[in-house]
Amino acid sequence: MSDINVVVLTGYGLNCDHETAYGFELAGAKSHRIHINSLIDGSVALDDFQILVFGGGFSWGDDHGAGVIQALRMRTNIGEQIHAFVTRGNLIIGICNGFQTLVNMGLLPGFETAVSAENSVRQSVALTFNDCGNFRDAWVKMKTRPESPCIFTRGLGDLELPVRHGEGKFITDAKTVERLFDKNQVVLQYTRSDGSAANEEFPFNPNGSMRDIAGICDATGRVFGLMPHPEGYNHWTNHPDWTRRKEMLIRRGEQPPKGLTPGIQIFRNAVDYLRER
Numbered sequence: 490m491s492d493i494n495v496v497v498l499t500g501y502g503l504n505c506d507h508e509t510a511y512g513f514e515l516a517g518a519k520s521h522r523i524h525i526n527s528l529i530d531g532s533v534a535l536d537d538f539q540i541l542v543f544g545g546g547f548s549w550g551d552d553h554g555a556g557v558i559q560a561l562r563m564r565t566n567i568g569e570q571i572h573a574f575v576t577r578g579n580l581i582i583g584i585c586n587g588f589q590t591l592v593n594m595g596l597l598p599g600f601e602t603a604v605s606a607e608n609s610v611r612q613s614v615a616l617t618f619n620d621c622g623n624f625r626d627a628w629v630k631m632k633t634r635p636e637s638p639c640i641f642t643r644g645l646g647d648l649e650l651p652v653r654h655g656e657g658k659f660i661t662d663a664k665t666v667e668r669l670f671d672k673n674q675v676v677l678q679y680t681r682s683d684g685s686a687a688n689e690e691f692p693f694n695p696n697g698s699m700r701d702i703a704g705i706c707d708a709t710g711r712v713f714g715l716m717p718h719p720e721g722y723n724h725w726t727n728h729p730d731w732t733r734r735k736e737m738l739i740r741r742g743e744q745p746p747k748g749l750t751p752g753i754q755i756f757r758n759a760v761d762y763l764r765e766r
Contacts, residue, residue, distance in 0.1 A: 494521060497509050502547040503586065506522050508720045509542055517760045543588075555654075556591075575712060579763075619695065625695040630680050631679055633648065641713045643758050650717035659698035679703050
């Protein structure tokens with residue numbers, strides 16, 4: 490049995506909990522799908538876990554903006570518990586709607602290394618409506634920034650993951666975005682198919698995010714938010730180009746890829762970090 494326990498939030502319109510829990514199981518953790526109310530009413534203790542997942546979906550139907558009500562509910566009821574959870578050295582990942590929730594809670598960007606209610610309640614970045622004006626369901630290419638302290642992306646380079654969102658445009662003021670780059674808290678950036686910068690051009694940058702930002706972390710690297718869905722790439726056959734790529738490898742006398750996909754490797758990095766600690 491795994492010694493790393495993951496809590497994957499469910500309820501109120503979240504709809505990626507099953508595949509996210511499955512992804513962490515593939516990564517070697519023990520997943521627990523827990524309704525938000527169970528943490529709030531204390532029937533499940535956050536202290537029993539080492540990884541907290543704010544997953545994808547449409548919490549509260551994105552009423553009042555994506556992730557807004559979930560952020561308010563979590564911060565108001567168990568905000569101090571979440572701050573203590575991070576302070577103890579545990580990990581948080583927010584995927585799509587979860588990323589939106591983390592920025593609305595003020596847990597990201599998290600410029601201060603000492604996480605507290607006082608320094609993480611002010612929202613300084615936002616994820617808003619896509620420039621294209623509609624919901625995007627597509628695969629995107631990205632590059633990781635190896636200088637980032639992010640635990641989840643250690644050892645990863647260029648990667649592809651699916652996006653599924655209508656409000657994924659990362660925006661902030663000029664001073665904050667420069668601070669994010671200066672402190673190496675930008676983790677993922679959208680790119681063109683050849684790996685060059687997307688330069689905020691559609692469809693390579695699917696939502697118009699400033700500086701092609703697809704994911705950021707806090708100063709410790711232990712709180713990570715991203716718009717693409719790692720759990721959506723839990724097997725090599727998930728990729729829409731799988732059959733063509735497999736045939737090309739076979740014709741060259743090479744074997745199709747085995748082992749963990751880049752999506753599951755993101756989860757595995759978190760599990761390995763906690764075990765090493």
